[in-house]
Amino acid sequence: MGRQGRLSVLIMAAALSCGEAALAQAPAAAPADASGYAALFRQGRLDYEAARFDAAEVGLRKAWTGYRQTLGDEHPTTLRVAHFLAATLGALRRNEEAEVLNRQVYGVRRRVLGEEHAETLVSESNLATNLRTLGRYAEAEPLARHLWTVRTRVLGAEAAPTLLAAGNLALILRGLDRTAEAEVLNRQVWSVRMRLLGPDDPLTLIAASNLADTLNALDRPAEAEPLNRAVLETRRRVLGEDHPDVLLSEANLAVNLRALSRYAEAEPLARHLWMARTRNLGAEAPLTLLAANGLASTLRGLGRFAEAEALSRQIWQVRLRVLGPDAPATLNAASNVADTLLSLGRAAEAETLNREILATRLRVAGPDHPDTLTTQSSLATALKALGRLSEAEALHRQVWEARRRTLGDDDLDTLGSANNVAVSLSGLGRVAEAEALNRQTWMARIRLIGREHPSTLLSASNLADNLFSMGRYAEADALGREILEIRRRVLGEEHPETLRSMSNLATNLGGMGRQTEAERLHRQVWAVRRRLLGEEHPDTLLSANNLALSLNGLGRAAESEALHRQIWMTRRRLLGEEHPSTLSSAANVANVLLLMRRYADAEALARQVLEVRRRVLGEEHPETLRTIAILAFSLSATGRKDEAIELNYKVWQVRARVLGAAHPDTLVSLSSLASNLRSLGGRKEAEEINRLLLEIRRQVLGPEHPDTLLSANNLASLLSVTGKSAEAETILVGVTAAWDRRAKEGDTPQNLIAAYGNLGYARLRLRKYEGSYGAYAAAAAAARRRYEDRNSSGDGEEARSELVRYRDVFMGQVRAGWGWAHQP
Numbered sequence: 001m002g003r004q005g006r007l008s009v010l011i012m013a014a015a016l017s018c019g020e021a022a023l024a025q026a027p028a029a030a031p032a033d034a035s036g037y038a039a040l041f042r043q044g045r046l047d048y049e050a051a052r053f054d055a056a057e058v059g060l061r062k063a064w065t066g067y068r069q070t071l072g073d074e075h076p077t078t079l080r081v082a083h084f085l086a087a088t089l090g091a092l093r094r095n096e097e098a099e100v101l102n103r104q105v106y107g108v109r110r111r112v113l114g115e116e117h118a119e120t121l122v123s124e125s126n127l128a129t130n131l132r133t134l135g136r137y138a139e140a141e142p143l144a145r146h147l148w149t150v151r152t153r154v155l156g157a158e159a160a161p162t163l164l165a166a167g168n169l170a171l172i173l174r175g176l177d178r179t180a181e182a183e184v185l186n187r188q189v190w191s192v193r194m195r196l197l198g199p200d201d202p203l204t205l206i207a208a209s210n211l212a213d214t215l216n217a218l219d220r221p222a223e224a225e226p227l228n229r230a231v232l233e234t235r236r237r238v239l240g241e242d243h244p245d246v247l248l249s250e251a252n253l254a255v256n257l258r259a260l261s262r263y264a265e266a267e268p269l270a271r272h273l274w275m276a277r278t279r280n281l282g283a284e285a286p287l288t289l290l291a292a293n294g295l296a297s298t299l300r301g302l303g304r305f306a307e308a309e310a311l312s313r314q315i316w317q318v319r320l321r322v323l324g325p326d327a328p329a330t331l332n333a334a335s336n337v338a339d340t341l342l343s344l345g346r347a348a349e350a351e352t353l354n355r356e357i358l359a360t361r362l363r364v365a366g367p368d369h370p371d372t373l374t375t376q377s378s379l380a381t382a383l384k385a386l387g388r389l390s391e392a393e394a395l396h397r398q399v400w401e402a403r404r405r406t407l408g409d410d411d412l413d414t415l416g417s418a419n420n421v422a423v424s425l426s427g428l429g430r431v432a433e434a435e436a437l438n439r440q441t442w443m444a445r446i447r448l449i450g451r452e453h454p455s456t457l458l459s460a461s462n463l464a465d466n467l468f469s470m471g472r473y474a475e476a477d478a479l480g481r482e483i484l485e486i487r488r489r490v491l492g493e494e495h496p497e498t499l500r501s502m503s504n505l506a507t508n509l510g511g512m513g514r515q516t517e518a519e520r521l522h523r524q525v526w527a528v529r530r531r532l533l534g535e536e537h538p539d540t541l542l543s544a545n546n547l548a549l550s551l552n553g554l555g556r557a558a559e560s561e562a563l564h565r566q567i568w569m570t571r572r573r574l575l576g577e578e579h580p581s582t583l584s585s586a587a588n589v590a591n592v593l594l595l596m597r598r599y600a601d602a603e604a605l606a607r608q609v610l611e612v613r614r615r616v617l618g619e620e621h622p623e624t625l626r627t628i629a630i631l632a633f634s635l636s637a638t639g640r641k642d643e644a645i646e647l648n649y650k651v652w653q654v655r656a657r658v659l660g661a662a663h664p665d666t667l668v669s670l671s672s673l674a675s676n677l678r679s680l681g682g683r684k685e686a687e688e689i690n691r692l693l694l695e696i697r698r699q700v701l702g703p704e705h706p707d708t709l710l711s712a713n714n715l716a717s718l719l720s721v722t723g724k725s726a727e728a729e730t731i732l733v734g735v736t737a738a739w740d741r742r743a744k745e746g747d748t749p750q751n752l753i754a755a756y757g758n759l760g761y762a763r764l765r766l767r768k769y770e771g772s773y774g775a776y777a778a779a780a781a782a783a784r785r786r787y788e789d790r791n792s793s794g795d796g797e798e799a800r801s802e803l804v805r806y807r808d809v810f811m812g813q814v815r816a817g818w819g820w821a822h823q824p
Helices: 003-018 020-024 032-049 053-071 076-091 095-113 118-133 137-155 160-175 179-197 202-217 221-239 244-259 263-281 286-301 305-323 328-343 347-364 370-385 389-407 412-427 431-449 454-469 473-491 496-511 515-533 538-553 557-575 580-595 599-617 622-637 641-658 664-679 683-701 706-720 725-744 750-765 769-792 796-821
Strands: none
Touching (some): 032 076, 076 095, 076 118, 160 179, 160 202, 202 221, 202 244, 221 244, 244 286, 286 305, 328 370, 347 370, 370 389, 370 412, 496 515, 496 538, 580 622, 664 683, 683 706, 706 725, 706 750, 725 769, 750 769
């Protein structure tokens, strides 16, 4: 029996006992030949109370049939037997049959005894519970509210039957998504029972558990945890390790800890629960399978995906055999397997399985059922992992539209789907559309659930990512700091979401050129994750990867290479040679080898990664194309420009067709192609490509996006050496002004240095010597500011070397200009 089913039985038993005194006074004028039915009734009740529900049904049904024949349908004794028979059917999960009986008993008692008679109220409670179990909360709510109101007025707010009615109403309000109202009721019930009965009373423990459930539903797991822990400790002490109520509390605490991402603490609880239920109930009992599913979820959180897959597949096979392929529980188990396959990097298998699940759910439940839509979202996630971004976006949009139609624009599930669409749009390079949708979702969540709700913060985080992609670093930084401050205050310094916010902020700092700050923050996140999750957890390895990328930006290539290689070796051992994360690490090593000018090593590794990605992911997957681009760079660096151009052209063509001509990755390919053409002397072609690139970026990203300014700088640099220095100067005046504005907002001066250097060269070519010296002086001043920033951040040695390099370049240009100006 599931957790809700168990609670239903407890509530039903309490409700039956509440009406016991009144029922005992019911007329018992049965004829003498009814003594056999009375014996059947007594035995049926004993079987029900001992949870022997099959036997109870047989005895109670015989007694009910006999009493109907001898006493009639509306005799109090007949109704009393029907009352217990309905409870038994509910315990057997035959809720539709139970509803018919409960409605019949309630109708007769209401007509004969009146709305507020004790027996009528017991029947009202049973019918409300019955409807709640069937998921018909809107029908159950007025019954449960009437019951609570009457008992409050007649018996008082603190009477046991009143508190029982309040708890039942709270469960119904939860089902209606009126969780805040449910919390008020649950807290009231718990408070009264604590005061009247004490903390160790079974009813107090049930109330505490219900309140904890409600707090979890309100995304306040930190408040729920001490309640769940106290209930578990009390029940263990009073009932022993393997009592069903103890195991139920163990399950609740494990769920709570998973919500807090404390998987290492949840794992021993989840494992003990599974083993105890296997021992007590058998390996294939529903509660055992539920415990196994919780353990598999915990293992996924710990990054132990292979163990999680084996356990999830075992649950799926049992449910297939016992319940059949179309049962919701079977399909849920299959979905868990698909999610685990995705974590294992087996996206093609995940896609196939999700399509099978979707076909079944479409046939059984229909296109708009919540489970069908959830499966469509999972399929879209698998398609994204396979690089089929347009298909993923279309499917996420279909789910969003269905939820808008059936649930409304402001439903939280609808907003979740909007979030998925926005993420897909970002992946397709349509960042302006993504930003608008993420902002809309964020504002709706602020209005509906508050600024500090985890879902609201997720929307804010996605919006910050969009702002970063659009080059609006100052806005992204401000929003990222707000998110981090809230998560620190609400969740604590070391919560996974707080650490994720710190990591995002560090990445944004890197984009602004503040690499030393970024490196320090990434290192801090890595240290915490190593301590909390272990050296080899996926999140720990991700932090190490982010740190290595920051070291790249600081020019500390040897440290970066060592760390990237360590991550690569760990992922090879844990995930296998061909897992996407393993291949990403190998590609990162190849990239840093390029920075270290170890071109032969970089080329060999890039070819190795490319061979696997072509075979596993296909020729046109984004990661395959990214690897080809790395290989092209290494070929270009070793003088094989023709081969590099051929690869650049191929990558550009595929990206333009698959992702669109204006996608950021497509434009990067175009820029690489232009650079190689220029180095081979194809200046006219390179100029045409750079002009096209600049125009696209201006239109798509705006005139002052960092990528647009880099394109303008590249075009101007080319124009300066092809005799079009006047046009180059005009472009560079605009570029330096834009970089000046961005530098004042906290952006990196690195690009400003290059732009002023190019402006100085263009003016030299135009024999505007005074203007040239002024531009070089501005470049030197920017270089000095960069040195001071890096030196004050503790990056003095590398900063000093960089400053010397800039000084040598600029002084060389000034000397050249001086000689040019004074030549005979």
